[in-house]
Every structure is written in structure tokens, then in C-alpha cells.
Amino acid sequence: MPNLLFYLTFTMVTLLFVVLIFMLICWRWIMKLMVKKAGKIILSDSYQENVMELMPGLRHMGVQNMIENSLRAETGTVLDRPLGGSSKKWPNLDPITFIPAQTSPFPVDGEEDVDISVTIGPKAKKPMDIKIPLMISGMGYGVSLTEQARLSLAKAAKKTGTAINSGQGGILPEELDAAGKYILQFSKTDWAKEEHLFNRADMIEIKLGQGAIAGMGKKIAPQNLTGRARKVMGLKENEEAVIYENFYENQTLIDIKLLVEELRVRSGGVPIGVKIGAGGKIEEDIDHLILMGIDFIAIDGGQAAMHGAPPILFDDFGIPTLHAVVRAVNHLEKRKMKGKISLIVSGGLLVPGHFLKVLALGADAVYLGSAMLFALAHDQVLNALPFEPPTQAIWYDGKFKDQFKTEEGEKTAEKFLTASVEEMKMALRAIGKRSLKELSKKDLVSYDELTAKMVGIPFSFRPWEDTQLEQ
Template sequence: MNILYYLSFAMIATLFALSLFMLVGWRWLMKRIVKQMGNFIFTDSYQENIIEMIPGFRHMGIQNVLENSLRAEKGDVLYRPLGGSSKKWPHFDQVTFIPAQTTPFPIDGEEEIDVTVTIGPKAKKPMKIKIPLMISGMAYGIALSEQVRLSLAEAAKNVGTAINSGEGGILPEELNTAGKYILQFSKTEWSKEEDVLKRADMIEIKLGQGAIFGMGKKIPPKDLTGRARKVMGLKENENAVIGEHFFEDQTLEDLKELVEELRVLTGGVPIGVKIGAGGKIEEDIDHLIEMGVDYIAIDGGQAAMHEAPPILYDDFGIPTLHAVVRAANHLEKRNMKGQISLIVSGGLLVPGHFLKVLALGADAVYLGSAMLFTVAHNQILNAVPFEPPTQVVWNEGKFKEQFKIKDGVQAAEKFLTASTEEMKMALKAMGKRSLKELSKKDLVSYDDLTAQMIGIPFSFKPWEEN
């Protein structure tokens, strides 16, 4: 026993000594490194000093410097993932809700709040959802993996909302899993089978989106692999082509006829159009009204996608805040409010964003990036710190096979549920029992110009002066 005791003591003492040595050694090493770097920074001339990068980055911006380096390396169009514009778009932060405290009073915390929504109320078969949050079109194959698409579809069904197919292939399992399904009718050869169209609860003709507007692209076989190619009907060495038009020498009349054909084929489900928000948004809406749509989906300038050229991200379109205000005002001016539904997306990330868009006149909200990061939740730990977290969700991602569908379903479902409950709490705080009672009269802004342009009070002035 004495021998074992002394051996154990010796081992503990040795480990302690090693730990102390390593600690002292690391401290010594770090001190030498910091001292050496300090000598460089504090003594080198500015032209040779590493801190020259600070004014350089401040002048150009770190993102611009890095992207220009990639342009210099590739010599080709740069494709940036997930938006991430190098500029700051005006957003919803300067707009706040007005609480009910004296008269009216807040709603009791136990009361149920109605947040149900009907899209395309004038259609023969309107689409009814239990919450005003829908999952945006994030394409299978072109962007997301099979596992992620199935997770999102099941989560949408569980909370009683809809999921958009995006412009990729449509998985049979996804159609069987999803509750309410929005089929995006894109400028492609795939996803147009009659039996699939007839199973959709809504059809969305994609004319554009906020990250790439009306432009298409060619995806080479090396960037689109696996089962997705079969689902999309692509041959082994065939490019996946997304066009710029549906028809040769396309006209508005062609699109009007397409709307009517789809309406007849599907038996009267809502037929809508998706566009990116531009400077002529009222003219665009007039054209869509002429086409006879049941709903309009508008993507603001902060919208993201799997990848798009930075010039389209940064230098086209208008902010989502401006887009929803102008679109809602114009639909009201044309006496189409309540007849044509308005769905808005683009940079909407938290419940406050969602509810403000609804207060400004949208009927529902599309969620893209927010869903992408929440469905992955802690599964991104499979990729970080040495790979981007999106390598877990992309169809070509290095860690897509490790994605657990069940965990994805739970994370996405909980996010949608939590977001809805926060929105309900906000409605109670405003004295509302239903989402239908919400309007821009419940908003105020601490920015004078924003207040003027929206038509809401400026918070520096007494209410009666507005």
C-alpha cells in the first residue's frame, strides 16, 4: 500500500510540475511574441508597418478588400453567398410599436390571439395558414440538401404554415411530408409536371428576387451532384439552366395567359408572382394586377440566396422597409387591398421585424436566412471552426450527410413557435386580440424622415400634432 501511495503521489506531483512548466512556458512564449510584435508596431515606419492595414480596411472595407482579392484570383464573376451586402441598408430599427397602458389596456396574458392568415382570398381555393410566417423558397439541389428540405417541410406542417419549393427539384418525400405547399414556377425545365402542379396549395411564378432580380444562371455538373440531378431530370454532363424569360420574345400578355392556364390546371389555387423590389415598384405592381394575380411576393434589397453576384446584391433594388410601405400604399390606392395578398421578405430575421412588416401592410412574411440558421442550430458545430456553418446545409456541403433530420425539424419548429408567441405577446401589449387589428397606426418612429415617409408619428412630437 505504501508503494502504491508513493507512486500515486509521484504521478500527481509530476503532472502538477508539467502543468506548471507548460503554464510558465506558454506565458513566457506569449510574452515574447507580444513584445516582438509590439516592437514592430511601435517602431516600424508607417509605410512598412502592419497597422497600415487599419486605414486601408477602413477606407475600402474589409469585405471589399477580400472580395477584390478573390476577383483578382479568379478573373470571373464573383458569387457571394447569403447576401451580406457591404453597405448598411435602412431597416426597421427606427420603427417601434405603441404600447397600450391606460386606454386601451393590455390583453390578459392567458387570452388566445388570432394570428391566422388567408392568402389569395379571392381565389377559388384560398390558402389558409395558422401563422403569418412561411418558409421561403430555398431550392433543393441548387442550394439545400435533401435532409434540410425534409426538415423544413415537416416543421412547417407541424406549426400549420406553408413551405415554398424554390426553383430547384421537388422531392416526392417533401410533397408527402409538407402540409401547405407553394410550388415556385421558375424559368427552368424542371418542376413543371402536371401531377406535381395539381398537388400545390399555391403557385408562385418567379419573375425575380431581391438578390438576383430577373437574371438566371448556368450551374455546371460539378456544382450540382447526387440525387438532385435525377430529380431535376438532368443528364450526366448537362448544365442546370435557369433562364431570364419564360417565353421567347416574352410579353405581359404571355404571362397573363400563363397565370390563367395555371389557375385552370390547379382548380383555382392562388396564383402569384415573386419579384425583387425596385425603384419602379408601383409600375411593376400595376403590371401584376393586369396579369390577374391572387398574391404578390416582394423581396426587399436585403434578401439573400445561395449565391449571387455582389453587384446585384449591393447596387440594385430598394430596402425592404421602403418596399413594403410603397407596395401596401399602392395596392390600397388601386383598391386591391384585401383582394390581392402581399407577402414580403428580405432581411427579416427576428419577431420584431416580422410584426413590423405585417403592421405596415403585408399579409404574411417569407423567412429564408433565419430558417436556414435555425434549422441547423447546434448542428453547425459539425463544421466550425474550420469550415463555414453552411457546409452543414448545402447540397454540396462537406457535412450534409451528418445532418440529422429529426433535430432539424425540432429546431425549426421551435423557432417558428417561439417567434409566433413573441408576436402574440407584442399584440397583447398593444391591446390587440387579432393580427387583423394591427396596422401602421400602432407604430411610431424616432427618425423624422422615416416617420414622414411611412405616415406615422415622429416620437419627438406630441401625438396630437401628427
């Protein structure tokens, strides 16, 4: 028997060796034969039976639409897109560029520091001061991120002198201890309403809506939300986690105004504001918020992303972030509220150039979501790849969440924020600015004529003196 096994093993190894040698010697001939055979099938089969018939179908439908329609056909339920914003190609900030300082004015020396500190809610009793204009957006524990991910982000925010938003999930005690400036998101939930949270918060954000899901809520089944998060959120056994559409039954604007006043008292005077998704009647929305007496407005543009939202809300609601920030700033100026009510913008802002352009257009600060997630995960996504999506390393229900290292996440998130800030400072020096407060849309041009007209900045093809005469 041992001899038989030996001969079988020897024979198999020999055959494999011969096949390998054959492939090494004849690989060009084999490849040519395969291409010739496949090409003959593709080029001679009738179109109705040709596998390449898939190409015009995919071009017509789009790969993402085809996959999502197939999932609808399979499940018969509303889809939840795991991550990502709209599949549309929205108008964006890319056609806008900065005007370099070269002859008048001159650039600022590279060794000279640039002030990029920001105050949110300047009229509040306790305004929130942060060292950089980049804040970490609300991505809640349990409803999206893991404990490790939240702690990493909180520590990175503290080290870089900025604030982190709690999101609409549960709030970890150790996260409160680890964070510096903390933004409590007052969401349409039954959890995260304890009194000590209001005392700890440096700012409170009432969430009425967001770019990726409008004002809608969602339900998370017990089997999809297990472990510590259930205890932190105060959920009973087999109880769904419910994010409601409204705070009150038969809700009115007066109810929200009274809520603003209540939170201002309970928090001791920290800035109280509202988050909304950018919509077609943004000016009317802002007027309503002004009447509520808020200290800041957070506007989430149509390119915003989130963990788990129906494609129809991602793709077919809202307006582009670029349109939203321009219209919001113009309306705040019209109402003489610019500088009194802070404006925070988010939605599809991914790189330092995007951040600085939005600030030049009049935003006071920027929320970072997706960009922070990818910086946080960095090479730890390799725990999930290639057989699972990279987000499985950081989602609360991710298969590889336990392999995530908090210290590594903290380092990469901190480095991303630091690098982004240094790039923004370099850009400000190149424009001839020593402070973020000196930056305005006068420092911008656009190579797209429609964008230039819409934003109110020069079109780069036109002579400079012509654009100045019109202003």
C-alpha cells in the same frame, strides 16, 4: 534499441515538462517580452514598411471588399457569394417601435388567445388558409438545400400550420407527402412542371425576380450538381442545370398574363401570384401585375439573401424592404386592391419584431429564408465548424450534409416558428389586440424623424396630440 527509444522518449517528455513549468512560472515575463518586441517594431518601423499600414487600407476598403477583390484577382470570374445579402447598411425596421396599451386601451390578458391566421388570395376560387402569417421561403432542393434540410422544413411547416415554398430546385416526392400547405414556385427552368405538381399545389408563385439576384438566371455545372437531384430535376449526364432569365423568347407582359390564366386552370383555382425583387419603379411593376389578374404579390426587398449570387446584384440593385412594403401597400390602396390582392414580403426579416412590424405596415404574410436556415441548422453547424463554414451542413454540395439529422432539423425549425409566433402574440396583447387583423401602422411610432415621415407614423419626440391633429 528498445533502451534507446526509452531514453529518447524520457528525454522528450522531460524537456516538454520543463518547458511547461517554465511557461507557467514565467508566462507574464514571456508575454511582456513579446509585446515589447512587437510594439517596438510597430511603433518604430517606417510607415511604408509597417505591418499596421494594413489598418487604414482595410478601413478604406473594408474586409469583405478586400477579400472579394482578392478572389476576383485569383479567379478572373464572376463571384458567387455563398450566403448572405447585401453588404450595405440599408434603412431597416429597427427605428420603428410599437405603442403599448397601458391606459387606453388596456393590454389583453396573457391567457387569452390571439388570432393570427391568414388567408392568401381571398378572391381565388381556392384561397390558401394558414394558421400563422409566417411562411417558409423558396430554397430549392439541389440548387441550394439538401434532401434532409427540405424534409425538415416541410415537416416543421406542417406542424405549425403554415406553408413551404418549393423554391426553384427539384421537388422531392417525399417532400410533397410530408408538407401541409405547399407553394409551387413556377420558375424559369425546365424542371418542376409535371401535371401532378399543379394538382398538389395550394398556391402557385411565378418567379419573375428576387431581391438578391434581380431577374437573372444562373447555370450550375454538372460537377457541382451530382447525385439524386439530377434525376429529380430530369437532367441528362453532363447536362448543366440552367435557370433562365425569361420564360419565353421575346417575352412580353401578355405572355405572363396568359401564363397566369393557364396556371389558374391547370391548378383548379388556387391562388396564382408573382414574386419580384423590390425595385425603384415598384408601383409600375405592381400595375403590370394587377393587369395580369394575379391573386398575390410576393416582394423581396434589397436585404434578401440567397445561395450563390454575384455581389453586384446583392449590393447594387433593389430598394430596402422597408421602403418596398410601404410603397407597395400605398399603391395597392391607391388602386383599391388592398384586401383583394395579398401582399407577401421578404428580405432581411430576421426576428419576430421584424415580422410583426412588416405586418403592421400592411403586409398579409412574411416569407422567412435566412432566419429559418439558421434555426434549421442550429447546433448541427458544429459538424462543420471551426474549419468549414456552418452552411456546409445544409447546402446540397456541403461537405457535412450527410451528417445532418432530419429529425433534429425538424424540431429546431418547428420550435423557432412556434417561439416566434408566441412572441408576436405577446406583442399583440401588449398593443391591446386580439387579432392580427386589428393591427395597423397606427400602432407604430419611430424615433427616427425621416423614417416616421417616410412611413407615415408619428415621430416619437413630438407630443402625441400634435401628431393626432395632423392626421
